[in-house]
Amino acid sequence: MTKEALKVQNLCFNYGNLEILKDVSLAVSQNSIHGVVGANGAGKSTFLDVVAGYLKPKSGNINLMGKDITGESVVGRIKLGLARTFQKVELYSTLDVYDHVLLAIRQKEKLKNHKRSKLDIFKQHGPSKAEAVEVDEILEKVGLINLKNIPVSTVSLGLSRMVELARALALDPKLILLDEPSSGLNPDETGRFTDLILNLVASSDVSFLIVEHDLSVITTSTRELTVLDMGKVLASGLTSEVLDDPDVKYTYLGR
Template sequence: MSASSRLSAHEVTMRFGGLVALDSVSIDVPQRSIVGLVGPNGAGKSTLFGVLSGLLTPTSGTVTFDDADVTRASARTRARLGMARTFQHPELFSTLTVRDHIVLADRIRYSRARLWTDLFTGRGLRRPPADETARVDDLIDTLGLGPIAHRAIGDLPLGSCRLVEVARALAVEPTLMLLDEPSSGLDVAETAELAAVLQQVVADRDVSLLFVEHDVELVLRICDSVHVLDFGVKIAAGTPEEIRNDPAVRAAYLGEDVTSQEKAR
């Protein structure tokens, strides 16, 4: 792990019985960077995300977050250290509004003692202090959620719910965000807007992003570096341009021996 790293995984192996889901995988997320994690279905991306976020304990290897060894630390401990994540399937409260979700996340960061009142009586949500209102308004504006801020999550399409998850994660002011398929369910315009938001977040909020995506073009467009997994093994890592031209990556996605074909030309 370099001095400028926010998160580092070193030689991580994950076995489930006789299945090796990850085989000596290393990955590094520098400070103030956007790092992509891609690979075909079954490559081990979700397993690595589970290890990095604390949902899974690796069979071997280490995970370091802001100079602390968190290999065996729980997801809650990592969250308190400044790690936040979203999920492939949004984990939201269907009866709460968009604004309520961001308010609750803000209070986890700034006023944890109020959460009992907020969740079980609703009274706290109706009496926000001015500084909280300013922070929540800022996030709503940043992610373009103003038109739906007072709508219940259960009434919104999947794409909007994903934007709410990103806003909720940002509300706890993390230093690292793990984003699981953040563009899933978004149309082309929404994906472009999300990409711009993520880049602005890194520039303005001193946060690093690591995200799994099936939209490889999105990853190559906005990431500083990209790691590629295939069958639990890291087959490539580098800049977007290096990944775009890597024969092993092209072979993994195209299902053919690109290297051999190029040699035959």
Template sequence: MTTVDAQVTDRVHTAPRIEARDITVRFGGLVALSGVSLRVPPRSIVGLVGPNGAGKSTLFGVLSGLLTPNAGAVLMNGVDVTKKSAQARAAIGMARTFQHPELFLSLSVREHIVLADRIRHSRRRIWSDLVTGRGFGRPASAEVERVDALVDALALGAIQHRQVGDLSLGSSRLVEVARALAVEPDIVLLDEPSSGLDIRETEELAAVLQRVVADKGVSLLFVEHDVDLVLRICDAVHVLDFGVKIAEGTPAEIRCDPAVRAAYLGEEIVDSDALSRAESASEQEAFE
């Protein structure tokens, strides 16, 4: 390996998986984002939160290539991709999920993962798999191993042969995550992954996200309304309000930030132990 090659390799391994630099987006006279910056390091989970209308979805659109900013830049692994399409960004290491799962209802869980794996490793087979109507052909042994590994990692073994149209919302979200990981991305953008999930499903999702970062080395950036989930599993959190970033830091720093508390009116960022104590005191008073 030459010195130049080594420098390039080192940059790829140490540069943020995705980075927004001073992003500004205007819709007519409305400033949706104003000078917003964000970095997602390798092998990390980063959360993006904020009240409704804060600009989270707009920033996600810019990062994923669906929106072009009026000012600023987007970089992946140190390379400027501001002008690249969503498809081009996917080809160089980006995957994403959506708030409402985008799945083929007639395909099984495993077929979704196989299809994504073939997009990454055997793109020519997509024609024979789907377009010609001949179904999924015999898999190669390496493909079976990769798909099995994802099925195991996301605990989908019991439902891998069921059609996704028959699944719960929580299971459907796990299928979306598995499909995103099957293309072996560097960065996955998760849009409201816990939306519609119950407490048990949210806990399972949190465990999966932490496990895939540890096992696969992927980085995750997710927009999420469940602030408690974000504060429990993220390495760093960025908070938007009215298109401006008002805070960034570790979960502990965000939990104590007065600007964040003001933005949420004290309703989302709360000490769960203090809440439990307050509820117990209230119940005791009610019986006295």
């Protein structure tokens, strides 16, 4: 039986009296890519924010690698192996590509080894030998090694999304939440991004939960798919089966 990287059960979330998520349940198998699709306002991004710990659910459970993380803080979840990217790219505008990965590696060490935050105001920020090797490995993996000294404010949106992914990978996560990674990318860039996450799943033990509008990304990369409609799960299962579901075709695909 495949183990689950993420298991969400009966998740509910309200903004005031407005129910945004109603009894949402899904499971992401380890070493797989799980897609979440739905029309605008279906609750996809809210779902991602609740899983990442940015919003507190009204009820329900979230398990990461078999451990209940429902009450954990954002940092607690990162420590247990959760990382994320954003729909609107969130990079450190004055730093270069290298610094993004270096900072994430340091945070990983600090969080995983339960190190207390030190008053490091006199230690220069340059990398140690071990850190330098690790940063280069990650940049190599995502194909950014030749751009490591480029300030992120000068790179294209496609590359910015790669930098976000590299930063997430540097945390050595078990599950990465990707929020509409193809938004704003051209077909070539989208193809490269999809190939990259497929390679990462094949070559390491990371899983992805990907919220996406672009069905070509979903069909080429995900094994399982959940369709959200008005905050509820309309269908969930193997991607090919879900996309053939008459309800999904009618509600989401408009066929």
